Amino acid sequence: MEPKTVQNDSKKTLIKNDKINNSKEDNEEKQTIKEKTLSDLPGVGPATIEKLEAVGYNDLMSVAVATPGELIDATGMVQAAAKKIIATARASLEMGFESGEDILKKRELVIKISTGSKAFDALVGGGFESGALTECYGEFGSGKTQIGHILAVNCQKQFPGSTVVYIDTENTFRPERIEQLAKSVGLDPMDVLKNIKVAKAFNTDHQMLLGEKVEDLIKKQGLDVKLVIVDSLTAHFRAEYIGRSTLAERQQKINRHMRDLSKLSQMYNLCVYVTNQVMSRPDMFFGDPTVPIGGHIVGHASTFRIYLRKGKKGSRVAKLVDSPSLPEGEASFYLETSGLKDI
Numbered sequence: 001m002e003p004k005t006v007q008n009d010s011k012k013t014l015i016k017n018d019k020i021n022n023s024k025e026d027n028e029e030k031q032t033i034k035e036k037t038l039s040d041l042p043g044v045g046p047a048t049i050e051k052l053e054a055v056g057y058n059d060l061m062s063v064a065v066a067t068p069g070e071l072i073d074a075t076g077m078v079q080a081a082a083k084k085i086i087a088t089a090r091a092s093l094e095m096g097f098e099s100g101e102d103i104l105k106k107r108e109l110v111i112k113i114s115t116g117s118k119a120f121d122a123l124v125g126g127g128f129e130s131g132a133l134t135e136c137y138g139e140f141g142s143g144k145t146q147i148g149h150i151l152a153v154n155c156q157k158q159f160p161g162s163t164v165v166y167i168d169t170e171n172t173f174r175p176e177r178i179e180q181l182a183k184s185v186g187l188d189p190m191d192v193l194k195n196i197k198v199a200k201a202f203n204t205d206h207q208m209l210l211g212e213k214v215e216d217l218i219k220k221q222g223l224d225v226k227l228v229i230v231d232s233l234t235a236h237f238r239a240e241y242i243g244r245s246t247l248a249e250r251q252q253k254i255n256r257h258m259r260d261l262s263k264l265s266q267m268y269n270l271c272v273y274v275t276n277q278v279m280s281r282p283d284m285f286f287g288d289p290t291v292p293i294g295g296h297i298v299g300h301a302s303t304f305r306i307y308l309r310k311g312k313k314g315s316r317v318a319k320l321v322d323s324p325s326l327p328e329g330e331a332s333f334y335l336e337t338s339g340l341k342d343i
């Protein structure tokens with residue numbers, strides 16, 4: 001064991017220096033993640049590495065958080081081997097327990113992207129958080145897509161030079177709208193548009209692939225991605241998987257997609273915003289019959305869950321339905337040409 005550690009140490013410093021050159025000081029965690037490589041895993045030769053990298057397992061962290069089944073699918077290795085490399089990856093990454101104090105320190109790195117409405121920001125603890133996945137669900141016209149556009153602009157306002165990724169599944173991304181919003185916060189619309197990477201997803205597989213590709217923008221292109229938007233998270237899934245018999249498969253796939261997004265948010269301290277449609281439950285006689293698509297799977301995978309609805313006099317109401325530490329509550333605002341306006 002000893003000589004191996006020594007041998008890796010030189011590699012460690014090399015990669016660390018390389019990292020420092022093209023990254024910000026904030027993410028110490030990121031550096032630990034990249035210190036060792038796949039070739040340090042037992043029984044993993046060039047052929048296996050090639051297979052792993054082909055499906056996105058580029059570093060030890062990705063292997064450490066994979067399930068044996070995922071690695072077996074990717075490489076055709078036997079279960080025992082998959083378990084062994086996962087265990088080794090985990091051991092080498094010191095993924096064990098951290099003190100509450102350390103976590104508190106990491107929390108200081110969390111960024112919060114403003115919605116532009118004081119009431120809405122207050123509802124979610126100051127803005128949409130990094131290291132977390134925030135879901136807004138609500139009926140058509142409730143403002144889910146508008147909020148995506150607003151966050152994309154505010155992200156650039158707060159973090160000049162950062163990149164926003166917009167995965168558009170319904171063809172509703174509008175550069176003209178970004179122009180308007182950018183002008184209203186005093187930014188050059190062209191600069192803002194340049195830093196928004198838009199990809200149209202044609203089906204669920206494409207959408208999932210795009211989600212995975214975000215990592216390449218960060219690692220290979222060195223972009224400082226602070227916000228990833230998926231609008232809408234569920235529309236393609238809803239269209240492709242029709243009927244009860246496909247439900248289990250659909251839920252499994254949504255679950256994997258959300259896990260990928262959540263992993264991304266935590267590994268790179270970025271904010272993920274997803275939108276979700278609703279359906280009406282005919283069996284509900286009391287209360288609001290509107291329920292989000294994807295049910296509990298989406299609900300559990302979202303860190304913050306917000307229900308958007310139309311309020312009085314053209315206003316919108318956001319209700320915080322689920323969050324790790326904030327009380328449930330509501331905020332009202334108007335959707336205006338310049339962005340969100342408090343009432």
Ligand code: GTP
Pocket residue numbers: 138139140141142143144145146147277335336337338
């Ligand atoms: P679906 O995707 O259909 O489920 O709806 P959504 O929740 O994404 O709704 P969206 O964000 O597209 O909201 C549309 C609403 O935003 C419209 O009904 C308008 O009220 C409002 N809106 C959009 N653009 C503008 C604008 O430029 N000015 C103003 N004042 N309102 C706008």
Ligand code: MG
Pocket residue numbers: 144145146170172231
């Ligand atoms: Mg929309």
